[in-house]
Amino acid sequence: MSRFLPESHLEASSLLGEGTMDYWPEALALTALLIVFGLTAGPAGVLVGLLTAGVWYALGTPYAFAVGHVGIVVAFSDGLDPLTLALLEVPFVALLVGPLVRHHARVRAIGVALTVVLAGSALVWVGTSQLSLSVTALLVLGFLMIVSYGIHRLELVRLGLVRDDRDRAASETATEGRTQ
Amino acid sequence: MRPTRRSLAVGGLVVFLTALAILFARPALLVGAVGIGAWLCVRQYLFYRELVSTTASLSIRQTPALTGLKTGQSTTVTIGATLEGPSSLSLSIDAGLPVSTVTEADPTLALESETGEATRTMEVSWPVAGRHEFEPARVTASDGLFTETLTLGSTPTVTVQPRGPRSIHVGSGGNRVPVRQGNHPAGKSGSGLVPAELREYVPGETAARIDWKATARLVTPHVRTYDAETDRLTVLVVDHSSTLATGPDGETQLDYLREVALLLAESAHGLGDPVGLWTVDESAITSQYPPSTGPIKRIRRRLLDLEAASEGTRTPQQQSAGSGDPTAALRELRRGGDDSLTATLEPYLGARTGNERFETSGPALSKAVQKALSQQRSSAWVVLLTNDADPSAVRRSVRQAREAESDVLVLLTPTVLFEPGELVDLEAAYERYLEFEEFRRSLDRLDHVTALEVAPDETLTTVLSVGRRRRGVTQ
Structure with missing residues (x-):
């Protein structure tokens, strides 16, 4: 675990930085978040931004996303136009992409992140304008599950962990013959 | 690829935000769920990439000190792992000891990325006779969010012979002298099926013993004798x-x-x-x-x-x-x-x-x-x-x-x-x-x-x- 982050912080071991300075992308994203929230929602926005930054430090990016978006709903209780929402999402995307610069496969990882975010957001935008919110929500969940399952299958195929019936039968025969 | 409890909690968070979005009719929360989902998918992808590069640079050896033993004997088995490149995954390696072996040692080896190499030697006893092939070692890799188990390494064979006279x-x-015998000569003639000799009839013998065909062929009365079966x-x-x-x-x-x-x-x-x-x-x-x-x-x-x-x-x-x-x-x-x-x-x-x-x-x-x-x-x-x-x-x-x-x-x-x-x-x-x-x-x-x-x-x-x-x- 990084010396800078607490044990409770949620991050993949491959993305952990060694020192405080390694977390400059996240610091940049959180600063942007504070500024954007302050500009769009005033002092309440700054409060939400600070809360989001604190949750990020303590628990990690997914929980910061959850708290930040609940904060948006609270701060903009009267409604929110799509442009402001898009503006508010920029620092969140930066927070999502920021740690990936520390990984050797950063380009592909950033590509995956942006693809999922853009495709998901487009689905929300199109869904809410054409369908009901509950149907859109189901579509979004289905989309995320398909992407996740696709990566899982990719890993199985690449590492040769997929076994067809013929392999399975051969393996069982070998196991029987192994201790004779 | 299996999720850990931490990544399952993140998945739960996606569902929770989606439910909130429906409950409060606020699409902004759905966008937040998309962001968390994207985070999860990217970490999954990074785990896959890390796993591929780690397995390519990982070599595992399972080496028994002896490959020929008698039942009940023990031998040391050394399991060694070498990581040629850096890896951020935590690796734990279970030796693929055959099912019939007995060991009191912990067959699990933890490999730190910093050292790049680890070995463990354990005493293993072999109570069952037969030819025992090792299973490949089971490598469990994790980045804290996902885990995967795969099999790698050599699969040597140990032959265990039962105790007792072998040769x-x-x-x-x-x-060498063959001690197991087949049919053996009785050393005397008598009733049987295998003809032994043909000899002239001696007065006093019973007429039933005369071989009439031989007598006709040889003019004088003859008797056929057989090897006795005893x-x-x-x-x-x-x-x-x-x-x-x-x-x-x-x-x-x-x-x-x-x-x-x-x-x-x-x-x-x-x-x-x-x-x-x-x-x-x-x-x-x-x-x-x-x-x-x-x-x-x-x-x-x-x-x-x-x-x-x-x-x-x-x-x-x-x-x-x-x-x-x-x-x-x-x-x-x-x-x-x-x-x-x-x-x-x-x-x-x-x-x-x-x-x-x-x-x-x-x-x-x-x-x-x-x-x-x-x-x-x-x-x-x-x-x-x-x-x-x-x-x-x-x-x-x-x-x-x-x-x-x-x-x-x-x-x-x-x-x-x-x-x-x-x-x-x-x-x-x-x-x-x-x-x-x-x-x-x-x-x-x-x-x-x-x-x-x-x-x-x-x-x-x-x-x-x-x-x-x-x-x-x-x-």
Whole structure:
């Protein structure tokens, strides 16, 4: 675990930085978040931004996303136009992409992140304008599950962990013959 | 790829935000769920990438110190892992020990990325005989959010042989002699199916014996004789006195003699010859099974149960303490009273009795021969299975058998080839073997007596190599 982050912080071991300075992308994203929230929602926005930054430090990016978006709903209780929402999402995307610069496969990882975010957001935008919110929500969940399952299958195929019936039968025969 | 509890919690967060979005009719929360979902998918993708590069640079070796063992033996198994490139995954490696092995050590090895190398040596025992192939090692990799288990590494094979005589030499002076026999000449003619000779009719013989076809062909009356078909009585006298306990566990002199005795009993039974068994220790005949052509199950069982007597002469009371004697066990059981255990075990033990002990005044071996032959009307083939510990007793036994006009086969185990550590000094061992050989030859020179040695093949070859070397130097 990084010396800078607490044990409770949620991050993949491959993305952990060694020192405080390694977390400059996240610091940049959180600063942007504070500024954007302050500009769009005033002092309440700054409060939400600070809360989001604190949750990020303590628990990690997914929980910061959850708290930040609940904060948006609270701060903009009267409604929110799509442009402001898009503006508010920029620092969140930066927070999502920021740690990936520390990984050797950063380009592909950033590509995956942006693809999922853009495709998901487009689905929300199109869904809410054409369908009901509950149907859109189901579509979004289905989309995320398909992407996740696709990566899982990719890993199985690449590492040769997929076994067809013929392999399975051969393996069982070998196991029987192994201790004779 | 399996999610950990931490990534499952993140998945739960996605569902929770989606539910909130529907509940409060706020699409902004759905966008937040998309962001969290994207975070999860990216971490999943990074785990996959990290795993691919880690497995490409990871090599695992499973190396048993010995690949050939006897049952119950232990050997060290070393599992080593080398990581050639950096990896941020935590790796734990489980050795793919065969299922039948037993180890008290933890077969799991943790590999730190900083060191790049780890080894663990564990003591593993092999209680089951057979050819055991290692499974590939199971590598569990995790980045804290996802885990995956894959199999990697070498799969060596260990062959475990059962304890007991493996390569038995039966022969004379190092040369193998077949001991299992097929049909054997009876040495006389009589009724049978195989024609022996055609001879002229002698007045006084019954006319029924005249071969009329031969008579017509040869003008004068002729009689055709046939080889007699008789059964050869086989008497096995097996010595299991304490001196026959010499040798490694499961490979004692008695174990070797037992194997040969079983072979001879099976062979004789296969030829339809009556087979009997007498077993003796230092001072008593411990069991007797008179010759019979019936099943040799009891003889087989007795031979398999046979254990070398403990040091010194044992009294019947001491004998009853032994675990291998069903008569004594039955006696003990009956003393215990009429309970359900007695009722259950009595028939089994009853079927195995017949091992009444008869104390003898002199050496039990010759007494057993005398007793065995006194009960027979015809001559027998006496097989003595003993060692060279008491040559005079063996000679006396052979004499007893010859006096009853029986053919004798003496199977002797040279004690020197079974003593632990005796082969450290090969020259001394060879000298002792020569003494044994002299004794064996002295028996073999007697009429109708064949004396053979029974020994472990490899040990005998090692000792005889001294003789070959000496002859080479002399020449």
